[in-house]
Amino acid sequence: QDAMTTPTGAPNPAPRDASLKPVFDDFGGKAGLVSLMDDFMTNLLADARTRPYFENADQAHIKAELVDQFCVILDGPCTYTGKDMVQAHRNLGIDRAGFYALVEDLQLAMNKHNIPFRSQNKLLGKLAPMHREVVTK
Ligand code: HEM
Numbered sequence: 007q008d009a010m011t012t013p014t015g016a017p018n019p020a021p022r023d024a025s026l027k028p029v030f031d032d033f034g035g036k037a038g039l040v041s042l043m044d045d046f047m048t049n050l051l052a053d054a055r056t057r058p059y060f061e062n063a064d065q066a067h068i069k070a071e072l073v074d075q076f077c078v079i080l081d082g083p084c085t086y087t088g089k090d091m092v093q094a095h096r097n098l099g100i101d102r103a104g105f106y107a108l109v110e111d112l113q114l115a116m117n118k119h120n121i122p123f124r125s126q127n128k129l130l131g132k133l134a135p136m137h138r139e140v141v142t143k
Contacts, residue, residue: 026081032125036084039076042119043069049111056107059098079132091139098142105137 033039047065050056060068077084088094109130116126 026128029125029128030077030080030082032122033076033080033129034119036073036077036082038119039073039082040069042115042121043072043076045115045118046072046112049114050108053107053111055104056111059100059104076129080129091136095140096142100141101143102137102141105141109133 033042047060047069050060051065071086071088074084074086075088078086112133113126113130116129
């Protein structure tokens with residue numbers, strides 16, 4: 007693994023990106039991310055566009071991996087040990103509509119948690135390019 011990238015392929019430059027510190031704090035640190043992922047998964051299961059992908063999956067496992075992954079993306083003190091994004095999604099047949107639906111469900115959860123719009127966009131800006139690894143049809 008390249009020292010300059012996270013397992014997700016998202017940039018994680020050394021030295022640490024000090025500009026992300028307030029963003030990680032806006033998310034409430036790791037505890038905030040755990041709580042955010044609970045609402046995110048609730049939304050994914052309530053959304054007819056995303057429910058089919060998640061209803062029979064190991065939701066607790068996915069939430070735990072997402073906490074670590076988002077924590078790393080926000081330059082928090084975490085390690086992501088899950089699958090890379092190509093591997094995790096290759097058999098799911100995710101299309102662009104599914105990807106946008108998931109982003110909307112994340113935005114709803116972030117709004118519920120009163121995460122400032124600026125910090126929401128920092129995260130979304132890092133997730134957006136990952137569509138190349140996640141969308142397969
Ligand atoms: C930027 C967008 C996305 C990110 C960052 C992301 C991240 C992740 C992560 C970290 C995992 C866990 C990997 C592991 O088990 O080690 C995962 C699994 C999964 N993701 Fe995503 N994901 C994204 C988009 C999507 C979309 C759009 C869908 C479907 C609409 C989706 C459906 C799933 C499912 C069903 C699993 C579990 C697969 C299994 O059971 O092995 N993901 N994702």
